[in-house]
Amino acid sequence: MTLTGSGSVFARIDRNVLGLPGGTRPPLMVQVDSRAVLLSPQESRKALYGPRRDAALGAAVWRQAVTDARQEPRDGDGTGRLFVVWLALPGLYRNLYRILRLWRQVDRADLEAEAVLAVLTALDTADPTGPDTGGRLIKEAVNRMWAYAKRVTREIPILDIHALAETRNATISPEERPRPPEGWEVHITPPFRRECLYATLRFAERGPRRGRPRTESRLPNLVFRARRHEEAHIIGTLALCPAGALR
Secondary structure, three states, X not given: OOOOOOOOHHHHHHHHHHOOOOOOOOXXXXXXXXXXXXXXXHHHHHXXXXXXXXXHHHHHHHHHHHHHHHHOOOOOOOHHHHHHHHHHHHHOHXXXXXXXXXXXXXXXXXXXXXXXXXXXXXXXXXXXXXXXXXXXXXXHHHHHHHHHHHXXXXXXXXXXXXXXXXXXXXXXXXXXXXXXXXXXEEEEEOOOOOOOOOOOEEEEEOOOEOOEOHHHHHHHHHHHHHOOOOOOOOXXXXXXXXXXXXX
């Protein structure tokens, strides 16, 4: 039997079926031709997946297991339905590992849960006497695993543009702004355009040294670089004010 991680869905099903209170699950009685055969859970799986499996015995195992599960009361403990899921698990491992190798972002527990749900759903309409009943249950689970994996890999995180714009355009009140002592602040405010992101640019310079304001020497060059051609579009306005002054 293929081993699974202790925290996986398949592993929990293994423990529930093989470690039922009071001992292991009661044997399954199947009819093969004119004889009755008692099989333990392990023998039932061996009849389905063993190297010397008997097709007639395997069909009898699925027929009896599905019949017992379908006849189980809805308010019962669900051991019959869980046993059918447990019988189907070895038929799912190959595709489970293929999916996990192809898409590492797919969560294994979610993938196993999808497979179990598919088996239980298909069990509600399964025909115990139909051809290849077990194969149909396994096929439903495999298809659902692949469909889930493909759906998950198509889910690409999308940036919340509105939230980003609100964050970038958020203004800080003058009382909260750090103020250089006796310095200058230059604020460049772009015109409002709904189709664009915009924010106020702020440059601060410390106060003058040795009685000479350094801002005076830099302001002409700043204004020169900020000028525009008379036919160009306005990109913003520039304001120069003492640090902390209201604008």
